[in-house]
Amino acid sequence: MLDQLRAMGVFACVVEKSSFSGAARELGITTSAVSQQIRSLEQDMEVTLLHRSTRRLSLTEAGQAFFLSCQEMLAAAERGKIRINELRDELVGDLRIATTPELCATHVVPALSHWMSAHRGLNVFFDANNQINDLIDGRIDIAIKMCSKIEENHNLITIPLAHVDQVLVASPSYLNQTSIPISRPEDLLNHDLIYLNTMKNNHYFSFVHPSSSEEINIDMESRIQTNNVFVAKSLCQQGHGLARILYLDVQKELVNGSLVEVLPDWKLPAFTLCAVIAKKEQQPVKTYRCLDALKQYFSQLPGGRIYQEAS
Structure with missing residues (x-):
């Protein structure tokens, strides 16, 4: 033929x-x-x-x-x-972006909103799921996810966007009603924990004190679990216990005071927010332009010890 x-x-x-x-x-x-x-x-x-x-x-x-x-x-x-x-x-055709529901609603859509409005030739699909599918099989152009460490993969390119801390949070009402103060990680064993089971080893906590370099590891049990950050925050706000959540997902609540950080002087391991794309000889321009918009958004987040642009 x-x-x-x-x-x-x-x-x-x-x-x-x-x-x-x-x-x-x-x-x-x-x-x-x-x-x-x-x-x-x-x-x-x-x-x-x-x-x-x-x-x-x-x-x-x-x-x-x-x-x-x-x-x-x-x-x-x-x-x-x-x-x-x-x-x-050119910036035309389909663009598929995979990320978690929380990241998508709270950050990815705001990051790309003006960019999408400026390029109406693009058909954008957000695959918001806690389990990100294989990029090739799912025809995903960009996956945005949290990485505990960046691993080498011959088929993928990983682009760091931002460093993000984990924080332990609770509502003011929960902390005010408890008779057991929380001044050290060991005190958590006397409190209720809300598991966010999208995190690996969610029952295991590894704290480090930046000043003294003291390390404390604890295992906690819980009777309340969820696979959704929005639900975990709601449970915390209703006074059902403490939850370990990424700062990226709980910043607004910490600012408005509906949640407060517990043990702020002790640090949990940080994550890196990453964009992942398939390794190709010819990557469409729309993929790189979308990455540029994401990088610009995350580089302009409020400064401080939590938000820092990844190198």
Whole structure:
């Protein structure tokens, strides 16, 4: 089939140049190779396409009909090439972004809102799920997720966006009603914990005191669990206990005072917010422009010990 399509292109060029030698020069092949392509077409279809004479070439009736089909084929191929170039070089077509529901609603949509409005040729799909699918199988262009460490992967490129702390939070009402103060990590064993089970080893806490470098590790049990940050925050605000949440997900509540940080002098391990893309020889421009918008947003988040642009 590919040989026949190639021969159709040669035939169309011969007709347009009105000579075998002219087509050969245009295509960068020999005149004999052009002649062989035309003979092969005629043999395959069992028709004569061209009347040959020493002075000129002319199309047979079959050749005229076939030439129109060849023109349509070449025009379709050119349209396909133009479309591929648009998808590669312009901000058009589909863009699929995978991330968690909390990150998507709280940060990714605000980060890309103006950018999406400015590029209306893009069809953007947000795959908001706690389990991010395989980028290739899911046709995901960009995955945005938290990484405890950045691992090498020959098929993926990982771009750090921001460092994010974990914080332990509770409502003021919960802390005011308890008779057991919390001044050291060991005191947590006497309190109620709300598990956010999207985190690995959610029952295990590893604290470090920055000033003294003291390390304390504890295991905690819980009777209340959830796989959703919004639910965990609601449970905390209703006074059901403490929860370990990424600062990125709880910043607003800490600012408005509906939640407060517990043990602020003790640090839990930090995460890196990352964008992950498949490693390709030709990555569409829209992917890089989207990454630029994300980098700009996360680099402009409020400063301090929590938010720092990742290097």
